[in-house]
Amino acid sequence: MPRLALRFSTQTLLLQLGVVVLVVLLSGTVHAWLVYGRIGTEAENQALTLARTVASDPAMRSQVEAISKEQGTPPATVLSAGPIQAAAEAARNRTGALFVVVTDETGLRLAHPDVVRLGERVSTDPSDALSGKEVTTRNTGTLGASAGAKVPVFAPGSTTTVVGEVSVGYSMESLGQSLAEDIVPIALTAAGSLLVGVLASFLLRRRLQRLTLGLEPEEISTLVHDQVAVLQGVDDGVIGISADGRITVFNAAARRLLGMPEGSETPGSPTAAGTDWERSPVPSQLKALTQPSAHDAEAVEIVAGGRVLVANARKALHRKEDLGWVVMLRDRTELQQLTRQLDAVGTMSAALRAQRHEFANQLHTIAGFMSIGQHGQAKDYLARISATGPLKFPVQQAELLQDPYLQAFVGAKSVEADERGVALRIGPETLVREHVTEPQDVTTVLGNLIDNAVNAAVDGSSMQRWVELELLDEPGPDGGTLHIVVADSGDGLGSVDPEKVFVEGFTTAEPAEGGIARAGGQGLGLALVRQLARRRGGDVRVLDAGSPGGPGAVFMATMPKVTGAPDDAPRAVPAPVAQRPATEPKEGQP
DSSP states (O other): OOOOOOOHHHHHHHHHHHHHHHHHHHHHHHHHHHHHHHHHHHHHHHHHHHHHHHHTOHHHHHHHHHHHHSSSOOOHHHHHTSHHHHHHHHHHHHHTOSEEEEEETTSBEEEOSSGGGTTSBOSSOOHHHHTTOOEEEEEEETTEEEEEEEEEEEOTTOSSOEEEEEEEEEEHHHHHHHHHHHHHHHHHHHHHHHHHHHHHHHHHHHHHHHHTTTOOHHHHHHHHHHHHHHHHHOSSEEEEEOTTSBEEEEOHHHHHHTTOOTTTTSTTSTTSTTOBGGGSSSOHHHHHHTSTTSOTTOOEEEEETTEEEEEEEEEEEETTEEEEEEEEEEEOHHHHHHHHHHHHHHHHHHHHHHHHHHHHHHHHHHHHHHHTTOHHHHHHHHHHHHHHOSOEESEETGGGBOOHHHHHHHHHHHHHHHHTTOEEEEOTTOBBOSEESOHHHHHHHHHHHHHHHHHHHHHSSOSSOEEEEEEEEEOOTTOEEEEEEEEESSOOOTTSOTTGGGSTTOOSSSOOGGGOOBTTOTTOHHHHHHHHHHHTTOEEEEEEOOOTTSOOOEEEEEEEEEEEOOOSSOOOOOOOOEEOOTTSOOTTOO
């Protein structure tokens, strides 16, 4: 049966408890040892004081000297009844000492608590004291373990002639009793420390479980590895914001999509972990997604770093605990560009379908002339068709655009405008001599400006609805610059700040709730074309805000390095576009 592994928090608790118990035991033991040593030292000093007192007594010095001068040592019965034994026992009983022993100059006992031991040599070495030195000792003698002192006894009137020694000792058992009395506060202190340590360990365990969300270290390590792998492996931007408003995650894809420089994740940077989310240099639309009033998972489109991004935010919860927000960023730039290209292709396809009907009517007219034998009129009709071209768009002065791509695109836009009752015309200052080398960017900028101008003309109060377009290319060593000016017959910008129309989310259409451009594209056209032009080194700006009743606003775009000289090799281009004469029959008419 496999052994159940303890949880990390339980292991931590047991380890902390073990450390606390060990520290308390070691501290108590060291403290008890120090107290024991202090008590022993005090006993030695007390024994030394008593020994000095006994040894310095003049009567004791005289009596010891007298016995030392005699031949041999008096018998025990004489010594036990002598003054030396009486004085020693009196000092012992008065101070509570274990023993007070007096010897002659050879170490034979002259006084001892056990009278049987009188006249015998002491059990411990008396040489230091008999040589004139005072010493403290801890040893075991005939009366047991003791802490004491040995002091020489000098002859009366002399400080150098040793005639004996006095040995005083206090029982170690009494020291142990003193230690037991002092150890109670130590034990209480240790028990209190142990209790506090155990309580702190439990509190630390609960905090650890809360901080780790109850996960084990292996699970946390796996989550970190998975997070790094996912955040570095996805192309979507991911931004994590904690519940207290701090950035916790800001992956490389998010920095790239928002146009932030490399290395902005270093400590102290505006997007590093721990940075306040409200103070970070991210678009305000992203910050609005994490407001308490924001709707969870509601997507918005923003323009940042020359890209169209779709952003949404979700609340992060773990067991009903609020962990903050997760903001996701997805790049829609390529999709927007493809959409613009498809719009241009669709516009030209619709125009070609309309012209196909007109071309079929022209063929029916020719067939009619031939069937009735009017060969001369058929010939004249073919001559007029050859002069104007087989395909004709309702755009004026299209011959000023020598690039076939621009001819086809502007012609297709003119068909769309004509269907809405707006005349698209090309201004007299137009002159494009080179070919467009970046049709994708030109389509995005030119298409947006024309669409906005047509919408303004349709919504305007002027009876004559028109849009005028002027294009001029300026050759350059690294590619020509295309200048685009678009004017309309609308009512202009009114009191709106000209710079405000380039802010993401601004639109004259029905505004989204909260003023934020929702996913769908409204309010992003002008912001996108300006960032696209500026990324190429150009710009888009308002030349004239217009006036109510017309003429309307005038926009100018400058796009460097988008035109070039025609290649010598032939290239497939759309058929030339010709101006539709005012007398030309409408579609469906012969």
